[in-house]
Amino acid sequence: MLEGLQGSQSLSRESDGVMALMPTNKGMLSQAEYDQLVRDLVNYLAYTTEPKQQVRSELGLWVIGFLSVFTILSLLLKKEYWRDVH
Secondary structure (H helix, E strand, C coil): CHHHHHCCEEEEECCCCCEEEEECCCCCCCHHHHHHHHHHHHHHHHHHHCCCHHHHHHHHHHHHHHHHHHHHHHHHHHHHHHCCCC
16 A cells, blocks of 8 residues: 555665665655655554543643652651651
């Protein structure tokens, strides 16, 4: 499906021995258009696998904030309790 849009490529060896893909015939889209199409497709597939990820990320920030405040309060309470012991 994507080959018709990108065009055919073949593997060739460059002068320094590095293997590279070289286009053999032109596709229906330019390189920039093809890259944008693939980027959009990958982002769409990532969203469909985990649509609630954005909500979980935002909630995670609130949880980290709550835990930070709770940790500070716990440390202050510990200092208050142990003040008479030391």
